[in-house]
Amino acid sequence: MAFILALDFGGTKLAAATVNIGSRKWLRYERRLSPASADVSTDLEIMRSLIYSLLEDAKPAAIGVSFGGPVDASTGTVRLSHHVAGWENIPLKGLLEDEFGVPVGVDNDANIAALGEHRFGAGQGYDSLFYITVSTGVGGGWILNGKPWRGAGGMAGEIGHIVVDPAGPVCLCGKRGCVERLASGPYMAQNVREILENVDAPAALRRVPQRRGGLRDGEVLRGLVGNNLELLTGQLVAEAAAAGDDLAKEVLHKAAWALGVAIGNVANLMNPQRFVLGGGVMKAGADFWQVVRQVARETALPEVDFEIVPAVLGDDAPLWGAVAIALITNPQFVNE
Numbered sequence: 602m603a604f605i606l607a608l609d610f611g612g613t614k615l616a617a618a619t620v621n622i623g624s625r626k627w628l629r630y631e632r633r634l635s636p637a638s639a640d641v642s643t644d645l646e647i648m649r650s651l652i653y654s655l656l657e658d659a660k661p662a663a664i665g666v667s668f669g670g671p672v673d674a675s676t677g678t679v680r681l682s683h684h685v686a687g688w689e690n691i692p693l694k695g696l697l698e699d700e701f702g703v704p705v706g707v708d709n710d711a712n713i714a715a716l717g718e719h720r721f722g723a724g725q726g727y728d729s730l731f732y733i734t735v736s737t738g739v740g741g742g743w744i745l746n747g748k749p750w751r752g753a754g755g756m757a758g759e760i761g762h763i764v765v766d767p768a769g770p771v772c773l774c775g776k777r778g779c780v781e782r783l784a785s786g787p788y789m790a791q792n793v794r795e796i797l798e799n800v801d802a803p804a805a806l807r808r809v810p811q812r813r814g815g816l817r818d819g820e821v822l823r824g825l826v827g828n829n830l831e832l833l834t835g836q837l838v839a840e841a842a843a844a845g846d847d848l849a850k851e852v853l854h855k856a857a858w859a860l861g862v863a864i865g866n867v868a869n870l871m872n873p874q875r876f877v878l879g880g881g882v883m884k885a886g887a888d889f890w891q892v893v894r895q896v897a898r899e900t901a902l903p904e905v906d907f908e909i910v911p912a913v914l915g916d917d918a919p920l921w922g923a924v925a926i927a928l929i930t931n932p933q934f935v936n937e
């Protein structure tokens with residue numbers, strides 16, 4: 602029976618799985634953490650051992666790969682990894698094709714997740730959708746007319762670095778007030794921390810409306826981390842907001858606002874049927890989603906119709922997306 606081999610190079614973890622074509626149940630599945638000292642050769646070595654352990658002597662019909670970093674999908678070459686050293690210009694597709702003798706499709710994790718949701722998840726039946734992951738970063742992937750839209754240089758969909766507040770705090774990309782700077786988990790935690798530490802927070806950061814002196818302002822947050830502010834995360838900010846912490850609510854609201862503004866503008870520009878949101882944002886709570894939807898609706902033109910829905914594939918999204926790209930890469934499986 603023809604089966605697909607799906608691989609996920611996730612930055613901190615490596616996973617491999619096999620699935621029969623047409624099935625929605627993994628045949629075999631293995632994952633391993635990438636060691637802290639990982640480089641490209643240890644990553645490849647671990648992945649190779651996962652693959653041989655899964656395959657034994659069988660040969661897949663095709664291989665799909667999700668990579669957590671920029672990829673030139675036309676050649677299947679990894680440009681670099683932000684997490685693991687040595688991945689610069691690694692021809693991953695070529696390496697796998699040489700070793701296993703079957704067609705290989707490779708793309709970055711955002712495009713892959715978009716493909717996975719389109720084929721197996723919240724995007725089934727929608728020919729134009731935009732997938733957004735809101736997690737340690739904010740990334741996006743387009744599906745237009747049922748296919749990935751990567752742009753001329755593979756850079757399409759970078760919603761994380763759309764500027765929504767030009768006077769906002771400086772992002773790692775050098776611009777001010779990007780969506781990622783306001784809505785990613787680590788940056789939300791940093792925004793809260795800087796306000797609580799009352800250090801020389803940039804003036805722009807104080808634009809987060811504050812009701813200082815409120816009894817619960819930051820109290821829940823401090824309690825969650827035993828007053829060790831270094832331990833704050835985006836998830837804890839969301840938990841503190843749910844427990845009524847005013848400061849956490851305000852930072853979370855600003856994050857939802859930033860996403861909503863960006864989504865509304867993207868809706869005006871490209872008019873997709875659906876926005877599918879995945880990543881840590883799934884746990885941000887009902888208020889967060891309500892603000893995203895309301896602000897996006899207010900930002901877009903009234904004539905522009907769209908829905909904002911949660912992703913459904915969860916932790917296995919990169920692997921299901923890898924299955925999808927393996928099928929797309931092989932014309933004989935397009936209708937499977």
Ligand SMILES: [Zn+2]
Nearest residue numbers: 762772774779
């Ligand atoms: Zn940025």
